[in-house]
Amino acid sequence: MDVTCEVLGGGIHDLELDADATYGDVLDAVGLSTHEASVLVDDSPVPEDRPVGAESVQVLKLIQGGT
Template structure:
């Protein structure tokens, strides 16, 4: 299956799932897609059809949206 990863504000990446590292059951996970675009699950949210998906879930969609999380706080 061919997957498009849209990193909001940064562009898109195209992957054939056969090229992405396999998940635990032999199918690539969303975390494997994140590794392929050099991102950590700790710094982003993965969305499919506008809804968050766990990064350990096998990829089942041809279009994935990635949103970077913003951390902030007060500087003393």
């Protein structure tokens, strides 16, 4: 399954995921954990254990690293 993932403030990624992928797998594919970010579908957060059902998602980073 192909999914376009926009990491807000971090670019767009074209992902190729397994047919049974979850939204947590989307986060893994862009190098983020469920503690760092949330996946949004149509501007609403979705649980990381829900199977991917959208062709396009957004990822919102919840925390920023310090210097």
